[in-house]
Amino acid sequence: MGMVNPGGIPYFILEFGDELVYFSPYTVSLFILALVFTIFAVIARPERQVDIVFGGDAFYAKETSLAELKIRRFMAIACGFASMGAMVTGDLFNFTLFISLVGICNVGIVAAVKNRHVQNAAYQYGIVALSATVPLFGAAALIAATTGTLSMVELWSNAALAVPLVVKALLVLGVMGEGMAPFYAAKAEMFRAPGAPYVIMCSLSSLLIFLRVIEVVLVI
Template identity: 50%
Template sequence: MIDGGIFGIVPFGDIIFKYSMFSTIGFVIAITFTILVYLTKPEKQLEAQKFGEDKLIDIPLHELKNRRYMAIVCGIATAGAMLTQDIFDFALFLTLVGIANIGIVSAVKREHVLNASFQYGLTSIIATLPLFGASALILAKTGTLSILELHHLNKNLLFEKILYGLGMAGETGVAPYYAAKAEMFRAPGSPYILMIHLSSLLLIVRTVEILLTI
């Protein structure tokens, strides 16, 4: 027992969306934050100037629209990743979150932010190899991708699990590889950047649940 009881199931063919206690809480959090990000106006950052008064930095409208769109995509993808019961589908959701994260900061015209997001992008590109490789290996070894089925099979999948975890770590930019990500957070515009962090944290917890289940 990991997730504390099932409430319901939404089938899309072979891919199933399951509402357990754990996934429902994650889903509700992700959706709440997506709505909040849509409603919130970005903060104005105060920058010290070398000469004269401090300058109040506003986010211009054209930049705001693009970043808000990316933040919403990121939120919806996170909400979907909470529910899905298919390993390959989850990997795709992870990739979508990874690329939307880069999109959120790509519109900021600051050199160090762009540099950090470039490094993060490289990591997430590398991370697709272990992620999809691990799901392919699992499919070959067990003949199925569904988490509900893998739960009953009881095969030794240690190496695949390690690969999958590594892929997740690169895609969400988790702890040992956080340095690039922390730089990204210096960009102005709070709610959108908040979304990067929220999605990665929720996805880490969800991945741990999946790895314990299969």
């Protein structure tokens, strides 16, 4: 290993053919965070939303149907696994695929709610996530073409392999597109969807993939 990995020296490297999965101090911390929240999603009960009528005692409790609960929990768990994968993978194309998986799981968590506002928000987010695959896959292919490898381990151990800056920018923009949900949910359009632990999975997975892409861009 010629260059130092800013994420620390890997404890161990799992080998899946051409694709290495490496556990360095940085990736392990993110991996454990994703794991903990996935376990939360497995055991948590969904929140029940209550609308209180202003100036009176009356309130409406919104019920979440069992089918909806199940599909959203499934999506949240899948999202957790996808985030875990994205945290530790050491292959660039594999990384972009995991990011796309996180994106579509986030769409799924939101889209399962049968409410027009929520569905509309999910649709808008979904088309962003789909268009974000263009810079993502484009960046991975450009890296393969300019350096001859997709393995992050190769890229950081061989100083001669330099990835052009614009390609790194494409990669970051693609990850931003896939993980955009929590940013434009500032207006809480998406959080009107009942079921707290699952929606938190959206924000958490986006945060995690942003943190990981920083490491990736520094490493390659």
